[in-house]
Amino acid sequence: MRAAVVVFPGSNCDHDLFWVLNDIVGLNTAYVWHEDTKLVDFDLIVLPGGFSYGDYLRSGAIAARSPIMDAVRDAAEKGRAVIGICNGFQILTEAGLLPGALLPNINLRFISTWVYMRVENNSTVFTHKYRKGEIIRMPIAHAEGRYYVDNGALTELQRNGQIVFRYSDAEGNSVDYCNPNGSIDFIAGICNRAGNVLGLMPHPERCCERSLGGVDGLRVFTSLVQCLSS
Amino acid sequence: MVKVEIKVYPKKEVLDPVGETIKKALRRLGVDVESVRAGKLFTIEMPEKLSKEELYLEADRMCKELLANPLIEEYEVILCEQQ
Numbered sequence: 024m025r026a027a028v029v030v031f032p033g034s035n036c037d038h039d040l041f042w043v044l045n046d047i048v049g050l051n052t053a054y055v056w057h058e059d060t061k062l063v064d065f066d067l068i069v070l071p072g073g074f075s076y077g078d079y080l081r082s083g084a085i086a087a088r089s090p091i092m093d094a095v096r097d098a099a100e101k102g103r104a105v106i107g108i109c110n111g112f113q114i115l116t117e118a119g120l121l122p123g124a125l126l127p128n129i130n131l132r133f134i135s136t137w138v139y140m141r142v143e144n145n146s147t148v149f150t151h152k153y154r155k156g157e158i159i160r161m162p163i164a165h166a167e168g169r170y171y172v173d174n175g176a177l178t179e180l181q182r183n184g185q186i187v188f189r190y191s192d193a194e195g196n197s198v199d200y201c202n203p204n205g206s207i208d209f210i211a212g213i214c215n216r217a218g219n220v221l222g223l224m225p226h227p228e229r230c231c232e233r234s235l236g237g238v239d240g241l242r243v244f245t246s247l248v249q250c251l252s253s
Numbered sequence: 254m255v256k257v258e259i260k261v262y263p264k265k266e267v268l269d270p271v272g273e274t275i276k277k278a279l280r281r282l283g284v285d286v287e288s289v290r291a292g293k294l295f296t297i298e299m300p301e302k303l304s305k306e307e308l309y310l311e312a313d314r315m316c317k318e319l320l321a322n323p324l325i326e327e328y329e330v331i332l333c334e335q336q
Contacts, residue, residue, distance in 0.1 A: 080319070080320070081322055084319065084322070085319075088318075088319060117322070123324070124322055124324050124325045126267070126268075126325060127270060127271065128270075129268070129270055130270070131270050131271065131274065171267065171324075171325060172324075173266075173324070205268075
């Protein structure tokens, strides 16, 4: 089982992800440069967080047009698991691999904090080790995380179970003060219709070890390992 | 060369906190402002050999493929008179 961490100029969570994938959950992991054009024999492709191209134009916009993205699109169409975290999520929406867009936070500030989320869909390859409705805690660190889709597309997401994580309080209630960035319908993470492409603003890779303040992110990766190996 | 200006700004139905913040600041200065939308302006130089029609087509393609995100933004193309 092999995992690829795609590196764009300005990625800064690539080493964290490599550590989690390679050293913690034991996937054979490689870095792939954004100018490469092939992703052969990878079961999992990860687009890491960071500030690709300095967030110029719109966050993720320029990275979404880089040479490697055709290969990412191809892999997604073939059913390979693709996960975009933070800037990776922004890149996936800009590339059209996930619906919607990520706009500047409603308070126009960079927010670095821990949030609670409710697991809404635990039947994906990324979340099957969580319980449906489970409340988990992960860090966020972004300036452009306000998820937006038009009403028609939102209804589609709801109907198809594509909303994977929603911001909530520690008891699982979605109340306004728990929505850090003003995302529509408290959305923190979504998947595509087929369920093999996930994007989320919170950072599961930053909470996989007790020494980092929490382990709620680890099961995203152990879920994947179990699915990919079976 | 010929100059093309492209304006990109958030759609009306998309909340624009930058515009809202600027509006409040302008009101604080005593200006009677009704609304502000904050956008971007791109000034692009293109080869003179292109016809007006080709310039519009190329500008439209640039907007659709990179400069604007049609889900959240509108754009406007202005061909500037040749110097």
